[in-house]
Amino acid sequence: MGWHKKVLRVNLTDGSCNAEPLNMQWAAEYLGQRGLATKYLLEEIDPKVDPLSPENKLIIATGPLTGTMASTGGRFSVITKGALTGAIACSNSGGYFGAELKFAGWDMIIFEGRALSPVYLLIKDDSVELLPADDLWGKSVWETDEILHRRHQDPQLRVAAIGQSGEQGVLFACVVNDLHRAAGRSGVGTVMGSKNLKAVAVRGTQGVKVKDPARFMRVVAEKKQILAENAVTGQGLPTYGTQVLMNVINEVGALPTNNAIDVQFNGASKISGEAMHEVRASDGKSNLVANKACFGCTIACGRISKMDQTHYTVVNRPEYWGASGGLEYEAAWALGAATGVDDLEALTFANFICNEQAFDPITFGSTLGAAMELYEMGLISDAETGGTALKFGSAEALTKMAELVGKGEGFGKVLGLGSKRLCEKYGHPELSMSVKGQEFPAYDPRGIQGMGLTYATSNRGACHLRSYTVASEILGIPEKTDPLATEGKAGLVKAFQDATAAVDSTGLCLFTTFAWSLDDFQPQVDAACDGEWSLERLSEVGERIWNMERQFNLAAGFTGKDDTLPKRLLKDAAKTGPAQGRVNGLDQMLPEYYQLRGWDNAGVPTRETLSKLGL
Amino acid sequence: MMRSLSITPAKCTGCLQCEMACSYENEGVFNPAKSRIKVFVFEHEGRNVPYTCTQCADAWCKNACPTEAIQINAATGAKVINEGLCVGCKVCTIACPFGTVNYNHATGKVIKCDLCGGDPACAKACPTQAITYIDADWTGYDKMRGWAARTDTQSAAQV
Numbered sequence: 001m002g003w004h005k006k007v008l009r010v011n012l013t014d015g016s017c018n019a020e021p022l023n024m025q026w027a028a029e030y031l032g033q034r035g036l037a038t039k040y041l042l043e044e045i046d047p048k049v050d051p052l053s054p055e056n057k058l059i060i061a062t063g064p065l066t067g068t069m070a071s072t073g074g075r076f077s078v079i080t081k082g083a084l085t086g087a088i089a090c091s092n093s094g095g096y097f098g099a100e101l102k103f104a105g106w107d108m109i110i111f112e113g114r115a116l117s118p119v120y121l122l123i124k125d126d127s128v129e130l131l132p133a134d135d136l137w138g139k140s141v142w143e144t145d146e147i148l149h150r151r152h153q154d155p156q157l158r159v160a161a162i163g164q165s166g167e168q169g170v171l172f173a174c175v176v177n178d179l180h181r182a183a184g185r186s187g188v189g190t191v192m193g194s195k196n197l198k199a200v201a202v203r204g205t206q207g208v209k210v211k212d213p214a215r216f217m218r219v220v221a222e223k224k225q226i227l228a229e230n231a232v233t234g235q236g237l238p239t240y241g242t243q244v245l246m247n248v249i250n251e252v253g254a255l256p257t258n259n260a261i262d263v264q265f266n267g268a269s270k271i272s273g274e275a276m277h278e279v280r281a282s283d284g285k286s287n288l289v290a291n292k293a294c295f296g297c298t299i300a301c302g303r304i305s306k307m308d309q310t311h312y313t314v315v316n317r318p319e320y321w322g323a324s325g326g327l328e329y330e331a332a333w334a335l336g337a338a339t340g341v342d343d344l345e346a347l348t349f350a351n352f353i354c355n356e357q358a359f360d361p362i363t364f365g366s367t368l369g370a371a372m373e374l375y376e377m378g379l380i381s382d383a384e385t386g387g388t389a390l391k392f393g394s395a396e397a398l399t400k401m402a403e404l405v406g407k408g409e410g411f412g413k414v415l416g417l418g419s420k421r422l423c424e425k426y427g428h429p430e431l432s433m434s435v436k437g438q439e440f441p442a443y444d445p446r447g448i449q450g451m452g453l454t455y456a457t458s459n460r461g462a463c464h465l466r467s468y469t470v471a472s473e474i475l476g477i478p479e480k481t482d483p484l485a486t487e488g489k490a491g492l493v494k495a496f497q498d499a500t501a502a503v504d505s506t507g508l509c510l511f512t513t514f515a516w517s518l519d520d521f522q523p524q525v526d527a528a529c530d531g532e533w534s535l536e537r538l539s540e541v542g543e544r545i546w547n548m549e550r551q552f553n554l555a556a557g558f559t560g561k562d563d564t565l566p567k568r569l570l571k572d573a574a575k576t577g578p579a580q581g582r583v584n585g586l587d588q589m590l591p592e593y594y595q596l597r598g599w600d601n602a603g604v605p606t607r608e609t610l611s612k613l614g615l
Numbered sequence: 616m617m618r619s620l621s622i623t624p625a626k627c628t629g630c631l632q633c634e635m636a637c638s639y640e641n642e643g644v645f646n647p648a649k650s651r652i653k654v655f656v657f658e659h660e661g662r663n664v665p666y667t668c669t670q671c672a673d674a675w676c677k678n679a680c681p682t683e684a685i686q687i688n689a690a691t692g693a694k695v696i697n698e699g700l701c702v703g704c705k706v707c708t709i710a711c712p713f714g715t716v717n718y719n720h721a722t723g724k725v726i727k728c729d730l731c732g733g734d735p736a737c738a739k740a741c742p743t744q745a746i747t748y749i750d751a752d753w754t755g756y757d758k759m760r761g762w763a764a765r766t767d768t769q770s771a772a773q774v
Contacts, residue, residue: 068645069635069740096631103646179658207638207646217639228742289661293630298742300628304661323661 001211002064002528008106012195013113017128022107034090035505035545037061037079047555051081052194054114063507064529067102067208070220072509074099074295083187084171084418085437085461088552091188094294095181100158104204115196123202133198140356141176148201159201163357166193168408170416172363180325180355186460189358216527223520224298230515237301242329243273253577254447258340258392259369260433263444263574267342271332275344282310289323305348313349313399325355333442334365340392350402357406366439367419370431379426385411430567436461445584446574448473450489452584456563459549467496486585490592502542544613547605560603619751622665626745629656629663636740640731651728652737668715668728679710693730
């Protein structure tokens with residue numbers, strides 16, 4: 001249970017939409033969402049396929065607890081071969097869309113092929129139609145959302161869409177749902193665009209049932225109480241959102257600044273969660289308007305912001321005066337510290353554009369940071385940028401480039417390649433702050449050593465959401481480890497990776513893990529799903545998923561050589577802060593990590609490891 | 616003590632725990648489409664507003680019902696649909712000025728909030744106390760207390 005046991009298969013090439021039974025054997029082995037959909041993808045496509053070809057598939061998947069009353073039970077993921085990376089991509093989003101899909105009676109949608117001309121998918125419970133989207137092509141996510149609500153006369157329709165960036169082939173386009181929640185990373189929106197699929201609109205009235213409702217209700221109430229009483233999920237995140245981290249990470253000297261030339265940013269406090277609360281001199285209001293929860297979430301870390309109407313970006317542009325998704329920590333870091341910009345309103349505007357046109361602020365900000373370094377080295381000219389000086393710290397450069405990337409126009413097309421391709425184009429591949437083609441986020445591995453191993457080994461390219469050792473190394477959750485030490489980090493990273501893979505397969509949000517361990521997920525999963533779900537089984541599922549993703553990447557052509565970091569993190573020591581004089585000690589962690597994983601020296605899972613995990 | 620639901624929209628985050636609790640309590644399924652309480656999200660204003668039946672003392676729905684299917688629960692004051700008497704004529708849905716009585720095409724009856732017999736599931740599920748179940752005669756107590764706390768008694772005493 002937790003499932004409708006129904007998959008919707010949409011062949012965009014021939015326009016067919018068919019229901020098929022969910023593979024319950026795989027659900028027993030891979031749980032749901034991230035794990036289960038990756039299993040489907042691995043079984044159905046050749047990992048060597050060109051991500052933007054019709055042979056790639058795009059899966060929108062819920063977890064068994066999506067649409068239930070478990071706290072944060074609104075998550076879904078988009079799984080495909082990533083446009084940015086060529087690796088396995090799995091981007092997780094909240095909002096209301098995932099639960100609505102479940103309520104419509106569908107556990108998963110598999111898109112295959114490519115439509116001849118733009119289409120969108122309309123789901124109303126069992127009724128499923130592919131409809132022409134020629135008039136939506138060229139529209140932003142926000143416009144698309146409004147048009148579809150008007151056209152179908154249903155205010156309760158939930159829409160997930162790509163913006164112009166995804167249509168134009170910007171390689172880090174997202175799928176944005178409910179206006180400002182995003183399946184953000186690896187270019188999953190670019191793959192959607194390559195299939196001529198503009199949007200999925202869904203309305204569901206069938207609800208979700210669980211195996212043992214009475215026990216489930218008892219357990220989820222207990223677990224919600226734990227979230228409410230925890231300092232991070234009960235206070236820090238509701239008050240400041242993920243932005244609670246900006247000043248903290250800056251102080252520990254792990255805030256990558258100006259394309260990671262520095263590890264501390266002078267302007268950090270100006271773009272922090274605290275700053276979002278401050279009253280602006282211009283209009284007497286604060287940037288932050290309200291907290292926002294995704295479906296079912298009792299934490300509510302989401303930020304809703306309003307722009308200062310006198311800010312240069314929005315003067316005479318009332319379409320940006322309304323409340324919308326405000327800065328989260330990763331976006332504030334990427335749009336701010338990575339580019340040296342400390343204008344909170346400019347960051348908020350750029351973030352609005354990322355949502356409106358659906359592209360990843362992390363990759364965008366990091367790519368712009370790399371372009372700024374190249375510009376300051378004299379390698380990118382004003383003629384190329386259309387006259388915009390790409391200097392570190394320039395808010396104008398940030399907001400101008402955000403708009404160009406959003407539309408896939410001008411220099412935005414070049415930035416739309418992502419930093420790896422951009423830096424190669426200008427002859428300095430080492431200036432791309434990426435691993436496996438994906439830019440690392442807001443934690444500098446020189447100041448938080450475990451994050452170096454996290455980035456190097458992340459299956460979807462550099463990412464914080466694959467093993468958030470920051471929790472242990474900085475916040476002391478579940479126990480404090482020294483952020484500057486490499487000892488013990490291999491085991492820590494492996495444990496976090498496996499647990500995270502399981503959590504990402506439940507339908508619940510990873511942010512609960514500030515308060516919950518896998519022991520807290522286990523009784524919720526067990527009360528909802530068929531069969532018996534022990535802690536051991538859940539842990540094993542996590543490890544199985546991690547190794548399966550690894551197999552996908554190895555089959556796609558990645559090797560152990562790709563488990564590395566940008567040279568800057570390994571050679572150029574941190575200049576200031578507690579980590580001053582240090583580089584990341586990846587070479588001290590990686591061999592032990594391979595060993596703990598049961599992989600050989602080349603990073604390939606041994607036969608014993610695979611057979612132990614049933615792979 | 617007679618109690619009533621009290622809603623403070625400024626505290627609502629739009630999580631819909633109330634809608635799921637309501638549908639589970641009344642229909643045995645997690646399904647906001649079957650909830651008697653709805654949260655309205657005004658995206659461009661950043662406001663989330665839960666809305667449900669306020670249990671009018673002199674209830675339009677009850678007065679309009681031709682079959683006397685809407686009855687008062689003496690213990691809670693809730694206006695409750697007697698499904699045995701309801702013929703699904705929908706006159707109450709027209710009479711209610713607030714739209715909180717709705718027709719359910721699956722059962723052919725109307726549905727509305729009945730305060731869960733005196734222990735409303737929505738209030739219990741709300742993580743932010745945006746929905747509370749409090750003394751019906753003192754729904755303004757907390758608001759009064761809030762203003763009272765801001766009253767400058769010290770300077771008044773000095774006058």
